[in-house]
Amino acid sequence: MKILVAIKRVIDPDARIRLNADSSGVEEESVEYKVNPFCENAIEEALVLQGAHGGEVVLVTVGPEDVTQTIRSGLAMGADRAIRIEGVDTELDSDLVARILHKVVERESPNVILLGKQAVDGDNNQVGQLLAQYMGASQACFASEVVLEGEQAKVTREVDGGLETISIPLPAVITADLRLNEPRYASLPGIMKAKRKPIDVLTLDELGVTDTALKIEVLSLELPPERQAGSMVESVDDLLDKLKNEARVL
Amino acid sequence: MFTEEHDMIRDTVRKIIERDINPYVEEWEKEGHFPAHQVMKLFGDAGLLGLKYSEEYGGADLDYTYCVAMAEELGEIACGGVPLAVGVQTDMCTPALARFGSDELREQYLRPSLTGEMVGCIGVSESSAGSDVASIKTTARRDGDDWVINGEKMWITNGYQADWMCCLVNTSDDKPHKNKSLILIPMDAKGVDRSRKLDKLGMRSSDTAQIFFDNVRVPAGNLIGQQGWGFFYQMLQFQEERLWGAANMIRGLENAVSETIEYTRGRSAFGKSILDNQVVHYRLAELSTEIEALRALTYRATELYVKGQDVTRLASMAKLKAGRLGREVADSCLQYWGGMGFMWEAKIARLYRDVRLASIGGGADEIMLGIICKMDGTLPKRKKGGA
Ligand SMILES: Cc1cc2nc3c(=O)[nH]c(=O)nc-3n(C[C@H](O)[C@H](O)[C@H](O)COP(=O)(O)OP(=O)(O)OC[C@H]3O[C@@H](n4cnc5c(N)ncnc54)[C@H](O)[C@@H]3O)c2cc1C
Numbered sequence: 038m039k040i041l042v043a044i045k046r047v048i049d050p051d052a053r054i055r056l057n058a059d060s061s062g063v064e065e066e067s068v069e070y071k072v073n074p075f076c077e078n079a080i081e082e083a084l085v086l087q088g089a090h091g092g093e094v095v096l097v098t099v100g101p102e103d104v105t106q107t108i109r110s111g112l113a114m115g116a117d118r119a120i121r122i123e124g125v126d127t128e129l130d131s132d133l134v135a136r137i138l139h140k141v142v143e144r145e146s147p148n149v150i151l152l153g154k155q156a157v158d159g160d161n162n163q164v165g166q167l168l169a170q171y172m173g174a175s176q177a178c179f180a181s182e183v184v185l186e187g188e189q190a191k192v193t194r195e196v197d198g199g200l201e202t203i204s205i206p207l208p209a210v211i212t213a214d215l216r217l218n219e220p221r222y223a224s225l226p227g228i229m230k231a232k233r234k235p236i237d238v239l240t241l242d243e244l245g246v247t248d249t250a251l252k253i254e255v256l257s258l259e260l261p262p263e264r265q266a267g268s269m270v271e272s273v274d275d276l277l278d279k280l281k282n283e284a285r286v287l
Numbered sequence: 288m289f290t291e292e293h294d295m296i297r298d299t300v301r302k303i304i305e306r307d308i309n310p311y312v313e314e315w316e317k318e319g320h321f322p323a324h325q326v327m328k329l330f331g332d333a334g335l336l337g338l339k340y341s342e343e344y345g346g347a348d349l350d351y352t353y354c355v356a357m358a359e360e361l362g363e364i365a366c367g368g369v370p371l372a373v374g375v376q377t378d379m380c381t382p383a384l385a386r387f388g389s390d391e392l393r394e395q396y397l398r399p400s401l402t403g404e405m406v407g408c409i410g411v412s413e414s415s416a417g418s419d420v421a422s423i424k425t426t427a428r429r430d431g432d433d434w435v436i437n438g439e440k441m442w443i444t445n446g447y448q449a450d451w452m453c454c455l456v457n458t459s460d461d462k463p464h465k466n467k468s469l470i471l472i473p474m475d476a477k478g479v480d481r482s483r484k485l486d487k488l489g490m491r492s493s494d495t496a497q498i499f500f501d502n503v504r505v506p507a508g509n510l511i512g513q514q515g516w517g518f519f520y521q522m523l524q525f526q527e528e529r530l531w532g533a534a535n536m537i538r539g540l541e542n543a544v545s546e547t548i549e550y551t552r553g554r555s556a557f558g559k560s561i562l563d564n565q566v567v568h569y570r571l572a573e574l575s576t577e578i579e580a581l582r583a584l585t586y587r588a589t590e591l592y593v594k595g596q597d598v599t600r601l602a603s604m605a606k607l608k609a610g611r612l613g614r615e616v617a618d619s620c621l622q623y624w625g626g627m628g629f630m631w632e633a634k635i636a637r638l639y640r641d642v643r644l645a646s647i648g649g650g651a652d653e654i655m656l657g658i659i660c661k662m663d664g665t666l667p668k669r670k671k672g673g674a
Pocket of ligand 1: 375408409410411412414415416417418419441442443444445487490495644646647648649650651652653654657
């Protein structure tokens with residue numbers, strides 16, 4: 038059983054962010070990065086499946102050299118090795134990432150490809166689906182339970198109406214929802230071992246991705262409006278009046 | 288000084304706190320009790336209780352920079368009592384056992400304390416001897432193959448829940464610095480009475496106990512290291528204890544400042560936010576500057592310490608500054624929370640109560656000042672026979 042887990046780092050979702058001067062992106066000076074929470078669920082699930090079925094867990098991410106730290110945290114959780122594809126965020130969109138991952142899948146031939154259902158920075162929720170399409174493989178997105186049975190994966194998906202359980206043939210693309218599991222902490226021995234685990238670095242050229250054109254162009258970004266200071270009301274009647282006439286929510 | 292591994296350790300500590308500690312702090316503070324074994328196990332399972340200890344007993348053989356990184360992250364815990372308990376376990380009750388305890392003793396008590404299965408405590412202070420450690424009264428007398436212990440220990444952190452105590456006792460009538468020994472006392476031994484849990488201003492969730500020993504018998508092998516060296520062993524760990532204390536203060540103060548900024552930004556009076564008053568944002572900037580200075584001092588002392596230098600002076604300064612600054616930051620921030628800050632359950636009120644201990648416990652501010660003066664050569668010589 039070989040499991041490929043695609044992970045992404047995101048700017049710490051709890052941090053205050055600022056836009057850069059021309060509002061084309063987020064100011065990246067002195068921001069802190071974390072592993073996208075859904076990707077942690079994906080890593081955890083891979084490790085659980087590996088625990089049950091044996092085999093290898095391989096991480097893959099696209100990013101500049103300083104994403105190595107993100108990779109190391111995944112290796113510290115227990116993954117066996119990793120692949121980093123050289124790239125920078127501003128020159129990527131979901132489609133290009135899916136095509137890059139497709140090439141990695143061709144090289145590695147994993148049985149299961151796990152991803153987070155979306156990254157909490159752009160919240161696009163596209164890469165898993167696009168990748169399955171490029172692979173011509175089955176997909177099960179928003180997984181809250183994964184069971185491998187021979188050459189099949191039985192996946193419970195969180196869909197609008199409730200839960201849906203489907204069986205799909207391997208190799209398959211599965212994207213993780215928050216309720217899939219509770220990601221483990223990287224333990225100290227795990228952290229110390231991570232240092233010695235191999236990280237292969239490949240360029241898009243080496244991987245054979247020649248078409249790097251983007252399908253999405255970001256025109257500009259804006260911050261949500263600042264929250265106004267609150268005020269105290271004298272009575273319930275005042276409150277109702279304000280809700281009706283100022284906030285217009287009643 | 289810090290590497291990628293330090294960052295990952297910090298990250299794991301923060302995750303444990305976010306997921307398994309902070310959601311319960313409110314409840315523990317209210318109950319005046321936290322589940323020490325459960326919390327210790329969280330850190331033990333992640334391999335974080337034995338950073339600096341030998342791999343032979345389940346530690347990781349890392350240098351003290353890792354302990355400082357962890358102490359700093361423990362400051363994320365939303366109260367002072369829980370990190371204090373962890374600090375006692377990693378840096379106060381275990382160092383002498385790890386360095387000087389017999390193999391049997393370490394196998395029996397150190398190993399399970401590093402996995403978090405056992406909780407330990409350190410018994411030095413007594414109701415009549417705190418700063419003046421030399422004047423403790425508890426005694427241990429040899430009787431056949433046993434030590435027989437009589438006396439009392441006061442303000443013992445983890446005392447109510449601990450499985451064992453590293454206890455400083457008098458083992459002879461020699462001079463006060465030469466008659467002391469460290470003896471490991473299992474807390475379920477006959478004659479140990481820890482019925483008195485103390486009611487405190489702060490550190491509410493930490494179990495602080497007064498403990499009595501009435502003819503408590505422990506095997507001769509429970510002596511840690513050599514007889515008569517207890518005082519010296521205690522002194523050996525002061526540098527690390529103080530660095531730990533200083534590092535542990537930083538994050539709580541930073542959080543207090545940033546939470547105060549958020550609160551005052553959102554609250555308006557006289558047509559503008561509280562934060563928009565220059566006296567407020569200037570004061571908060573001043574405090575942030577001081578906190579960074581505390582961090583710089585702590586890091587510098589740590590860096591020199593792991594290079595092998597004696598940093599008693601710098602570590603004492605860091606401990607002193609942490610105590611003083613903790614009070615200053617908590618008081619200033621609480622002021623800007625107004626009536627809200629005066630409420631018992633306000634987080635800033637808890638900080639205000641909890642940081643007060645830092646200037647008292649583990650060597651009071653004045654004791655730190657005395658040490659700094661001694662090293663700077665400004666402490667007047669004591670007259671012979673005088674107090
Ligand atoms: C919550 C809490 C937890 C604790 N946990 C532990 C523990 O786990 N194990 C343990 O052994 N002890 C513990 N202690 C005890 C703590 O270490 C002592 O309280 C501390 O050492 C001070 O001793 P004391 O209280 O006897 O004060 P005293 O020695 O009576 O001193 C009182 C005050 O006098 C001043 N003073 C003292 N000496 C001098 C001097 N030479 N020059 C000028 N001023 C001076 C200081 O301001 C000092 O605060 C704890 C205490 C508290 C409150």
